[in-house]
Amino acid sequence: MCVQLTKEYSVAKSSPAVPTPPGAYERLAIRVQKIINSTGAQKAKAALIFRLPDEPEEEWARLLEEIAENDNVTLAYRDDGGVQIFWVVPKED
Helix, strand or coil, X not given: CCCCCCCCCCCCCCCCCCCCXXXXXXXXXXXHXXXXXXXXXXXXXXXXXXXXXXXXXXXXXXXXXXXXXXXXXXXXXXXXXXXXEEECCCCCC
């Protein structure tokens, strides 16, 4: 499983756009994306993630919900607040 964020861009622009800094959800998603896409996680087909104190709980819950929607992905909620993500890559026929 590899995670890739997508961003929508507006076609009509009246002035040069100043990049908007990423919001809380985007920063959270980028951080978790790096963990999931790391060599160790890809090899193990598993990643352990934790919500940082400055990350909103609502955004954390949203991200976990979106991850859980993927086929062949399992989330295991740990007593210490961490979430273990496991995935399998289906074999092609």
